[in-house]
Amino acid sequence: MRTTAHVINKFPQPKLGFILPFEILRDMKPTVSYFGVFGCVCYVFVPDHLGSKFDKKAVKYTNLVAVSVKIMSLTVLTLGVIFFIYGVVAENKKPASRTPIPGKGTVICQYPADPTVALGYLSVGFLLASSTAGYLSLFYPYQGKPVPRGSMFKSSTSSIFFNIALLTTGLTITLLVWPTITEKIHLTRNVHQNLKTACLTAKTGLLGGGAFLSLDSSLFWLVALMWAGNAREDYFDEIEENRDSVEALKNSA
Structure with a gap:
């Protein structure tokens, strides 16, 4: 499988000055290379010696990146690892x-630079992105x-993993959002009338627990995607079998 670099090295400077994604419609035979990472994007490189034969009507634009199950799986897993790291940190x-500073009838809680709130919000953001990608x-x-949605959940196992993924996602959001908002409130409301206040922070352990649960959520989305892939194959196999049966009946009639 050749890469775009091979094409660039083989031919002179292109007439168009850049590489475009095309689908060949006629008998033109410019060089086609495949982007190895995605395995689904074709690029047509039009060199100088094909410039006179180049016809804009002979090609049409295609999607730059055709979505595949592998790409979606890598997206869900990558986002899951990122928000897991943010949650742990x-x-x-x-x-x-925090450090309580006594004042006249009040106590001021001194809060040093703390990235907890920012990291918490980032973790929640990547969790939502990962879960959305997993669902879609x-x-x-x-x-x-x-594929009809009803066909996706014919298997009880597929439905179970889908519901577990939704449940763990909701629980993870709760475990991450609760301490993040609590910590934000502590930072903004740091003046207390209670002289015995201890200047506490958000409950310890929730962010870490949410981080590990979020990683589990990503894994459940991946398992649900695997079962969805099996359901897709079964659906199209069933359609193909029905089509063959209809053709056999027509031929026998």
Whole structure:
């Protein structure tokens, strides 16, 4: 399998000055290379000696990156690892308490620079992105072939993993959002009338627990995607079998 670099090295400077994604419609035979990372994007490189034969009507634009199950799986897993790291770092950076400074009838809680809130929000953001990608990956019409949702959940195992993924996602959001908002409130409301206040921070352990649970959530989305892939194959196999049966009946009639 050749890469774009091979094409660039083989031919002179292109007439168009850049590489475009095309689908060949006529008998033109410019060089086609495949982008190895995605395995689904074709680039047509039009060199100088083909310039006179180049016809804009002979080509049409295609999607730059055709979505595949592999790409969606890598997206869900990558986002899951990122928000897991953010959650763990947020838990480790969160101090157990602050420094109380007594004042006249009040206590001011001194809060040093603390990245917990920012890391918490980032973790929640990547969690939502990963879960959204996981959910959409189940019903995306790969190769332009949609599948009815009812066919996706014919298997009880597929339904179980889908519901577990939703449940763990909701629980993870709770474990991450609760301490993040609590910590934000502590930072903004640091003047207390209670002279015995201990200047506590958000409950310890929630961010770390949410981080590990978020990683489990990503894994459950991947398992649900695997079962969805099996359901897609069964659906199209069933259609093909029905089509063959109809053709056999027509031939026998």
